[in-house]
Amino acid sequence: MTIPLYNNLTEKITITDGDYNKFLELTKSISISKNDFFIHEGNVSKYIAFVNSGVLYSYTIDKKGNKHVVQIAPENHWISDLFSFFSYETSAFNIEAIEDCEITILSRENFEKACNTIPAIERFFRLLIQKAYVDSLRRVSRIYSNSAEERYLNLIKSNPKIIQRVPQHYIASYLGIKPQSLSRIRKKLYD
C-alpha cells in the first residue's frame, strides 16, 4: 500500500500524479518481521524507510558496548541510518522491527536521483530534514535542561502510544538512562 506515503508527502508539499509515480518507481515496498533487522551494523546497504505499519527503532552500540536508542518510528514516520546515509561514514548503526512492519524504502542512490529530478521531492526532503533537525536540537536542549523524570513525562505527554507499544528498556535507552533508573522513576511517580 502506498496511500500512507502519498498522504505523508502531501502533508508537506504539493505533487503531481506524474511526479509521485516517478518517485514511487524509485522506491520498493517490503515486509519485515518482528525482531528482524532492516539495517544491520556493518552492512553496506543504506536506505531511508517510510513506515506504513508497525514500529521500527534505530540504535547504536558505542565503544563501551552500550546500546543507545536514537529514534523510535511508528507508522507514518521516516527512519534511516542517517549518520551514514548522509555522511557516507560507515557507522555502527542498526534498525530493527519492534513489531511486524510494512515499509517503503529508498536507496541513497535513488534518493539523490529523486532530489535531482523531482523538485517537489527535493523540497519534501528538505522540509523533512529541517523538522528532524529541529527535533534533534530540541532533544539536546531537553537533555541539558530537564531531569530524566521530566523527559519521561514529556515523552508520555507527546507520544502516549509509544510508551504502550515499546518495551521499557528501549524507552529508558531513548531517554538516556538505565532500565533500573526508569523503574525507580516510575515507582516514585506512581506510588
Place this chain on the structure above:
Amino acid sequence: MTIPLYNNLTEKITITDGDYNKFLELTKSISISKNDFFIHEGNVSKYIAFVNSGVLYSYTIDKKGNKHVVQIAPENHWISDLFSFFSYETSAFNIEAIEDCEITILSRENFEKACNTIPAIERFFRLLIQKAYVDSLRRVSRIYSNSAEERYLNLIKSNPKIIQRVPQHYIASYLGIKPQSLSRIRKKLYD
C-alpha cells in the same frame, strides 16, 4: 566581502555566476560589535547568518533560568535561530557576538524565495541542514555515551581554536555542565 560566502557555497554545490548574484541580492551584509545581539529573544526578525569573520554563539534560556549554549560559530559557519526559523514557533533564542563580526544574513522570506527560484541554493541548504542534523544526532549520542570530561577532550581535539577564543563558561554550557565542573575537570586533567 562576499568571497568567503562564495567559497562556502561551492564547497557543497556548483553554482553559476548568475545564480550566485541572484542569491546575493537576497542577502545583506552587516557588522556586529562584540557583545551585541544579532538576534534577541522576543524579537520578530528571523534570519540565518553566514559568518565572514568573528565568532557568534547562540543560546536559550530555559524555564528554570539556565542559559544553554547551543552553537558556537566562527567564520565560515552558518548560524541561526533555527528553532523558530524553521518551525515558526516564537522561541526564546539569542545570538550574540563573542568578537566583532562581519556577517551576511538571509531572512526567512528570502530563504524561501531563494529555495524556490534557485535549485542550486535549495540543494545547498538541504546539504547544509543534512550536515547540521547529523552533527546534532552525533551530539545527542555523545552526551549519552561520553562523560563531560570525554566531551571536553573531544571538543579540544575537533576544535582547538574555539577553546582559545571562547570564554570557558560558554564552553562549559555548550558541554552541558557548570563552569565549576569544567574547572574541576581541567584541574584533574592538567595537574
Place this chain on the structure above:
DNA sequence: TTTTTTTATTAACCTATGTGAATGCCTATG
C-alpha cells in the same frame, strides 16, 4: 593607576543516576 566587574578556581556538601546483584514475572520453546 585604582576601582569595579566579570571570569575562573577551589572546597564542602548534596542529589540524580549508574552499577551490580538478587528476585520474581512472562513468554516462548521443547
Place this chain on the structure above:
DNA sequence: CATAGGCATTCACATAGGTTAATAAAAAAA
C-alpha cells in the same frame, strides 16, 4: 506441562556533576 531466557523491579552502594559560597585572577572601566 516444565524450563530457559528476557524483562522489570528492588536494594545497597558508588560516582559524576550540581549547588553554594568564598576567593583569586583577569579584564574593563574610571
